[in-house]
Amino acid sequence: MELPVLNDKPETESGCSAGSCGSTDDQMDHLSDEIREKVQNHPCYSEDAHHYFARMHVAVAPACNIQCHYCNRKYDCANESRPGVVSELLSPLQAVKKTMAVAANIPQMTVLGIAGPGDPLANPERTFATFRELSEKAPDIKLCVSTNGLALPAAVEELSKHNIDHVTITINCLDPEIGAKIYPWIFWNNRRIKGKKGAKILIQQQQKGLKMLAEKGILVKVNSVMIPGVNDEHLAEVSKVVKENGAFLHNVMPLIAEAEHGTFYGVMGQRGPTAEELQTLQDSCSGDMNMMRHCRQCRADAVGMLGEDRGDEFTLDKIEDMEIDYQSAMEKRKVIHEAIEAEMNEKRSAKAENKQTQPQLNTRPVLMAVATSGQGLINMHFGHAKEFLIYEASPEGVRFISHRKTELYCSGDDTCGDAETALERNIRTLEGCETVLCSKIGYEPWEQLEQAGIQPNGEHAMEDIEEAVMAVYMEMAESGKLDESAEQQRANA
Numbered sequence: 001m002e003l004p005v006l007n008d009k010p011e012t013e014s015g016c017s018a019g020s021c022g023s024t025d026d027q028m029d030h031l032s033d034e035i036r037e038k039v040q041n042h043p044c045y046s047e048d049a050h051h052y053f054a055r056m057h058v059a060v061a062p063a064c065n066i067q068c069h070y071c072n073r074k075y076d077c078a079n080e081s082r083p084g085v086v087s088e089l090l091s092p093l094q095a096v097k098k099t100m101a102v103a104a105n106i107p108q109m110t111v112l113g114i115a116g117p118g119d120p121l122a123n124p125e126r127t128f129a130t131f132r133e134l135s136e137k138a139p140d141i142k143l144c145v146s147t148n149g150l151a152l153p154a155a156v157e158e159l160s161k162h163n164i165d166h167v168t169i170t171i172n173c174l175d176p177e178i179g180a181k182i183y184p185w186i187f188w189n190n191r192r193i194k195g196k197k198g199a200k201i202l203i204q205q206q207q208k209g210l211k212m213l214a215e216k217g218i219l220v221k222v223n224s225v226m227i228p229g230v231n232d233e234h235l236a237e238v239s240k241v242v243k244e245n246g247a248f249l250h251n252v253m254p255l256i257a258e259a260e261h262g263t264f265y266g267v268m269g270q271r272g273p274t275a276e277e278l279q280t281l282q283d284s285c286s287g288d289m290n291m292m293r294h295c296r297q298c299r300a301d302a303v304g305m306l307g308e309d310r311g312d313e314f315t316l317d318k319i320e321d322m323e324i325d326y327q328s329a330m331e332k333r334k335v336i337h338e339a340i341e342a343e344m345n346e347k348r349s350a351k352a353e354n355k356q357t358q359p360q361l362n363t364r365p366v367l368m369a370v371a372t373s374g375q376g377l378i379n380m381h382f383g384h385a386k387e388f389l390i391y392e393a394s395p396e397g398v399r400f401i402s403h404r405k406t407e408l409y410c411s412g413d414d415t416c417g418d419a420e421t422a423l424e425r426n427i428r429t430l431e432g433c434e435t436v437l438c439s440k441i442g443y444e445p446w447e448q449l450e451q452a453g454i455q456p457n458g459e460h461a462m463e464d465i466e467e468a469v470m471a472v473y474m475e476m477a478e479s480g481k482l483d484e485s486a487e488q489q490r491a492n493a
């Protein structure tokens with residue numbers, strides 16, 4: 001769970017503060033009721049919530065007021081979305097209808113975000129028309145917006161009027177020298193301003209907007225795109241300063257720059273960070289800040305749980321035919337939300353109790369991969385997993401580290417010829433993990449995983465992820481497996 005802790009806790013050996021990295025389950029207890037209400041069912045602001053609750057985006061904002069070197073405007077805003085993805089533009093009216101249709105059909109959907117395809121605050125009429133209508137017609141949906149921050153100070157008053165409790169600002173630097181390497185220009189006061197001068201204005205506007213939002217009690221998440229050789233060594237400082245200025249959560253995302261996307265970085269061959277570099281930076285920031293590690297870099301019209309996209313079920317022609325009685329949908333949603341929150345609270349209490357009775361160990365940490373389709377359970381077949389969640393188990397507890405995307409190798413006869421290759425690629429994706437937990441697994445992948453030094457485990461199907469990860473860790477400790485390094489283990493296998 002990535003929720004703020006109000007008490008300082010010591011750092012662990014890995015540099016991760018136990019309170020900020022999701023290894024404790026009592027963090028909700030440290031929050032005021034007001035903040036708890038804002039985060040407990042927001043799938044981006046709470047790592048725990050992302051197992052149960054869904055979000056959706058409506059792509060109503062086409063224009064942008066700056067240029068980033070990781071964007072070429074043909075695709076969705078890369079500050080909040082996976083590059084290379086194009087969303088269908090909606091009018092505010094269409095967006096409202098779609099949101100209510102999704103909310104009625106996916107009651108776990110708690111948050112509507114506007115995150116593109118350009119910058120929402122560079123399109124204030126379209127963005128605020130959508131928020132205004134929704135706050136009146138569907139008051140049970142949390143409203144969320146993501147911006148580059150240039151137009152933010154002028155929009156804070158309007159944002160606070162529409163009951164918007166969550167704002168994301170993409171802040172990649174505090175230093176205009178670095179900024180000039182990321183932003184070739186901004187459009188400001190009807191003029192294009194280039195280089196350091198433009199970057200300086202953007203940086204000032206971002207920090208000003210952040211402080212104004214924090215003063216109004218609006219929760220701010222800061223996204224930063226990690227660009228090796230450009231801002232990677234600077235982002236720990238960014239994390240510290242944005243926390244001082246009132247940010248609630250920091251999400252460091254990897255740069256994705258492919259030549260085929262046609263962006264400046266893509267064409268120039270600028271590389272993104274490795275998973276290890278990203279984790280090291282997140283860990284180094286987490287002593288000062290609550291870090292988000294479960295971001296899926298969604299698209300500007302994403303629908304569903306993080307990591308899934310159910311947009312095809314809610315295309316314009318389909319929602320045209322849907323009859324929505326939102327009053328009765330709201331009543332149903334309330335019952336479902338309360339049941340989920342009760343389940344989450346129950347699990348949190350059970351974990352706290354288990355932790356107290358757990359024997360003290362002095363063993364090394366272990367990475368484990370988990371196949372899940374949600375609800376915080378191990379409930380997915382190895383061959384059906386489109387991604388694995390990576391957890392670290394250690395004597396301090398279990399913490400979520402990241403997700404790693406895979407390719408489906410078990411998708412029917414037509415892919416059989418390529419199956420071996422896809423499986424091999426997936427196994428490479430799990431590098432560094434010593435165990436993979438799933439509900440079921442076939443003989444062939446079992447064998448290949450074992451050969452790669454990764455132990456498959458289907459014994460904890462339908463169990464709570466963190467409890468199962470800890471149970472496997474304890475078994476490894478008892479059997480003496482943790483007395484040797486992972487490398488020694490592989491050599492002996």
Ligand code: CLF
Pocket residue numbers: 043044055056057080081111112113114115144145146166168221251294295296297298306
């Ligand atoms: Fe959307 Fe962003 Fe709101 Fe979430 S996404 S506007 S805060 S509701 Fe979440 Fe998606 Fe990552 Fe964004 S996983 S890209 S952080």
Ligand code: SF4
Pocket residue numbers: 064065066067068070071072073076077078079117118119148
């Ligand atoms: Fe592209 Fe978003 Fe940057 Fe605008 S703010 S240039 S849409 S990545």
